[in-house]
Amino acid sequence: MLTYPLSGSSSELVLNVLTMVLTRGKPLDRAYSEHFSGLTLNPSEQARITQVTGDILRRLNLYCFLVDIEPEEFDRLGSKLLNGWHVFHGLDLPKMQYSLQIEQAKFDANLEQAKMDPVLWDGCPQWLDLLGQAQLGDKWPAERAALAEQPKRYLRVNELKCDREKLISRLQKEGVTAVPLDDVASAIEVTSDSALFRTDAFKDGWFEQQDAGSQLVADAVGAKPGMRVVDACAGAGGKTLHIAAQMQGKGRLLAMDVEQWKLDNLKTRAKRAGAHNVETRIIASSKTIKRLKLTADRVLLDVPCSGLGVLKRNPDSKWRDTPERLPVLIELQKHILQSYSRMVKVGGMLIYATCSIMPEENRHQVDAFLAENPQFSLIEDENILVSERGFDGFYLAKMERIAE
Numbered sequence: 001m002l003t004y005p006l007s008g009s010s011s012e013l014v015l016n017v018l019t020m021v022l023t024r025g026k027p028l029d030r031a032y033s034e035h036f037s038g039l040t041l042n043p044s045e046q047a048r049i050t051q052v053t054g055d056i057l058r059r060l061n062l063y064c065f066l067v068d069i070e071p072e073e074f075d076r077l078g079s080k081l082l083n084g085w086h087v088f089h090g091l092d093l094p095k096m097q098y099s100l101q102i103e104q105a106k107f108d109a110n111l112e113q114a115k116m117d118p119v120l121w122d123g124c125p126q127w128l129d130l131l132g133q134a135q136l137g138d139k140w141p142a143e144r145a146a147l148a149e150q151p152k153r154y155l156r157v158n159e160l161k162c163d164r165e166k167l168i169s170r171l172q173k174e175g176v177t178a179v180p181l182d183d184v185a186s187a188i189e190v191t192s193d194s195a196l197f198r199t200d201a202f203k204d205g206w207f208e209q210q211d212a213g214s215q216l217v218a219d220a221v222g223a224k225p226g227m228r229v230v231d232a233c234a235g236a237g238g239k240t241l242h243i244a245a246q247m248q249g250k251g252r253l254l255a256m257d258v259e260q261w262k263l264d265n266l267k268t269r270a271k272r273a274g275a276h277n278v279e280t281r282i283i284a285s286s287k288t289i290k291r292l293k294l295t296a297d298r299v300l301l302d303v304p305c306s307g308l309g310v311l312k313r314n315p316d317s318k319w320r321d322t323p324e325r326l327p328v329l330i331e332l333q334k335h336i337l338q339s340y341s342r343m344v345k346v347g348g349m350l351i352y353a354t355c356s357i358m359p360e361e362n363r364h365q366v367d368a369f370l371a372e373n374p375q376f377s378l379i380e381d382e383n384i385l386v387s388e389r390g391f392d393g394f395y396l397a398k399m400e401r402i403a404e
């Protein structure tokens with residue numbers, strides 16, 4: 001965390017980004033891009049701004065409690081919260097133009113009270129705590145605490161262009177320090193605050209920013225050169241590009257989604273990555289899927305989910321989402337699993353994945369699917385828990401089609 005306070009102008013930026021997220025419901029990444037575009041911020045100052053903003057969102061209710069404000073009051077009282085954040089972290093106050101002071105004695109009393117309340121301490125909204133307890137039982141407190149930590153920055157080396165050692169040494173020449181991860185063969189961890197997307201290594205397609213947990217999901221696909229592979233919920237292609245590298249550009253990789261703008265984004269990224277065997281296709285109706293019946297060696301279903309495994313990275317969503325969204329997602333996951341599994345050929349593999357840690361979206365879905373579909377058999381599944389691996393939380397299940 002910070003060792004000296006934010007400057008006045010960085011404090012204003014943090015407040016503006018947070019106001020956009022908390023009072024206008026903008027996703028954090030869009031609020032960043034609106035505020036950062038056109039500014040030439042020093043990379044370490046930009047890193048400090050995102051660290052503070054992210055940390056405030058990860059423990060918003062705690063910081064609000066300490067300075068006696070409600071999240072809804074953020075647009076009027078945000079400077080008080082930012083001052084409280086600095087006090088909590090033992091820093092001097094930032095020099096803001098308009099700044100509401102905090103009452104130290106009240107802050108200290110609130111702090112003592114907060115220390116007795118682990119749910120508040122971990123920045124967890126009540127609905128999420130209830131859900132986590134119901135779904136994960138004893139494992140939940142460790143996950144809840146791990147989800148309140150700052151995420152690390154991971155890259156995936158693009159093996160179509162280089163290897164980890166070459167990437168690390170090229171990045172070093174561009175002022176970025178990074179180390180390889182022992183347990184994820186394609187991943188490196190960035191240990192400096194450098195601006196990655198301005199590097200020539202990025203422009204040349206040598207890496208993508210991708211959490212190490214997400215890299216484990218694409219690893220599980222085990223695609224080989226010459227295979228026919230479908231990434232059926234490809235989005236902007238985080239996992240598609242990884243699969244393309246496994247295939248060494250040989251074979252057919254079909255990336256599908258219901259949103260054309262995401263596939264357009266994927267095409268740009270595939271071009272930069274030199275992934276020439278990627279074809280994109282919009283899912284316009286059920287016919288798009290039916291036409292591919294029993295054709296694929298591998299089908300990855302990285303389904304839409306609650307995202308409750310990636311709250312370290314997307315902490316804004318826990319203040320926007322509600323538990324009512326979950327049953328709708330669960331129905332959609334069921335539908336995708338049932339209908340898109342038809343594309344897997346006999347002897348081929350279906351990989352179901354989410355970035356959630358909740359069994360209802362994970363193993364329960366797989367069990368229900370297998371009960372209704374004896375033509376599939378479970379090979380293995382894995383819960384990638386945030387508290388155990390330190391990555392974002394994911395789930396993956398590998399199933400083989402053993403009959404038509």
Ligand SMILES: C[S@@+](CC[C@H](N)C(=O)[O-])C[C@H]1O[C@@H](n2cnc3c(N)ncnc32)[C@H](O)[C@@H]1O
Nearest residue numbers: 232233234235237238239257258259302303304
């Ligand atoms: C978890 S995201 C995928 C992330 C992506 N695989 C990656 O690694 O970057 C889920 C994706 O499913 C897409 N989606 C939503 N409903 C869908 C449907 N009925 N069929 C296929 N994709 C769908 C969403 O647009 C979203 O891009």
